[in-house]
Amino acid sequence: MAADPTQALTVLEQQRQLLVDEFIRRAWNMWKSLDPADWWNDAITQGVGAWITQNQIAFVKAMRRLGVTYADIALGMAGVNAEGQVPEYIVTRANTDPWAVSVRPSDEYRHIAVRNPDIRPEAWGRLDEAAGNAVNIWLDTALNRLTDNANTDGQIAMNSAATKRFQGSGIRKYRRIIHPELSKTGTCGLCVVAANNVYGTADLLPMHNLCKCTVMPITASHDPGLRLNREDLDRIYKKAGGTTNASGLKSVRVEVVNHSEIGPILTQSQWRREYDDGTPAPKWNIPDLNMTRTAFTRMYERANVFLTHYRNVMDTGEEDVFHFEGRAYRFRPSPHLKQAMSYQTAWLNYLRSSLGLAA
Numbered sequence: 338m339a340a341d342p343t344q345a346l347t348v349l350e351q352q353r354q355l356l357v358d359e360f361i362r363r364a365w366n367m368w369k370s371l372d373p374a375d376w377w378n379d380a381i382t383q384g385v386g387a388w389i390t391q392n393q394i395a396f397v398k399a400m401r402r403l404g405v406t407y408a409d410i411a412l413g414m415a416g417v418n419a420e421g422q423v424p425e426y427i428v429t430r431a432n433t434d435p436w437a438v439s440v441r442p443s444d445e446y447r448h449i450a451v452r453n454p455d456i457r458p459e460a461w462g463r464l465d466e467a468a469g470n471a472v473n474i475w476l477d478t479a480l481n482r483l484t485d486n487a488n489t490d491g492q493i494a495m496n497s498a499a500t501k502r503f504q505g506s507g508i509r510k511y512r513r514i515i516h517p518e519l520s521k522t523g524t525c526g527l528c529v530v531a532a533n534n535v536y537g538t539a540d541l542l543p544m545h546n547l548c549k550c551t552v553m554p555i556t557a558s559h560d561p562g563l564r565l566n567r568e569d570l571d572r573i574y575k576k577a578g579g580t581t582n583a584s585g586l587k588s589v590r591v592e593v594v595n596h597s598e599i600g601p602i603l604t605q606s607q608w609r610r611e612y613d614d615g616t617p618a619p620k621w622n623i624p625d626l627n628m629t630r631t632a633f634t635r636m637y638e639r640a641n642v643f644l645t646h647y648r649n650v651m652d653t654g655e656e657d658v659f660h661f662e663g664r665a666y667r668f669r670p671s672p673h674l675k676q677a678m679s680y681q682t683a684w685l686n687y688l689r690s691s692l693g694l695a696a
């Protein structure tokens with residue numbers, strides 16, 4: 338670890354991006370191994386999703402460890418002893434579970450591919466130009482979903498573990514630190530404005546899509562965040578062409594609203610608090626160990642039900658269509674069925690041992 342704490346934090350920020358990129362790479366390699374027909378086969382997408390979820394949980398744990406290391410350096414800079422237990426793993430989202438989030442790239446793929454029902458290739462090669470272009474858009478859509486989710490989950494994991502550590506060390510307030518150097522498109526104007534805000538350590542940092550902000554503790558004598566933010570702000574204002582843009586940014590009204598899954602998000606406009614059909618979105622609660630256990634129990638039950646349907650398709654060689662948790666599933670025969678089923682079995686064992694259930 339570098340002697341200069343600011344430098345140490347920079348190293349951790351680089352490690353964060355490496356962890357995110359590595360998880361995306363692993364997950365995307367798995368999705369890329371699918372044949373075109375596999376994307377429409379729930380037996381394959383759910384099996385692959387199960388494998389990816391195990392990787393996602395390991396990724397979230399690593400991000401949480403990084404968040405604690407980050408917090409300890411930040412606390413040291415403020416002259417505070419780092420204390421307090423931080424759970425190794427907490428789900429990142431309410432009102433869903435990690436497995437449901439892991440299969441979303443395939444949901445996105447289907448959502449966009451249904452617009453071209455005449456393009457249903459058997460294999461990725463030998464496509465004419467129009468079909469090739471369409472298929473590339475489907476795959477890009479899936480990759481974008483994966484990338485957004487990985488960034489969001491990593492961000493929540495790191496900052497929630499860090500704020501928990503602050504809380505355990507007696508810190509009650511913290512500040513948002515923006516990172517223009519980590520953002521390809523520059524820091525979002527909402528984050529720049531929100532950098533002047535102070536948050537309570539019992540609350541999650543309000544974020545937005547592809548947010549790179551981190552957290553710094555505030556004590557009676559230390560507010561290291563303010564100094565860093567000032568530098569970052571000045572850099573951004575300079576880049577934006579001077580003070581006019583700065584006042585322009587400050588005039589933006591930033592609202593914080595609760596997204597039903599990821600909690601507080603920064604927005605400029607009214608966030609939709611309902612689904613497309615008009616039913617209100619469920620209320621968000623901060624994820625904790627109870628919520629984590631509930632999500633694992635639900636995934637365990639789903640994995641058990643799915644296994645009987647894998648066996649059905651294996652035994653009969655026929656498509657199996659069923660409903661579960663309000664969703665229709667189509668498990669179809671495929672050369673990759675056996676592999677998908679083995680991912681599913683490994684996943685079931687993983688969930689069983691995570692829940693401390695006997696085999």
Ligand SMILES: [Zn+2]
Pocket residue numbers: 515525528544545547548549550
């Ligand atoms: Zn941000």
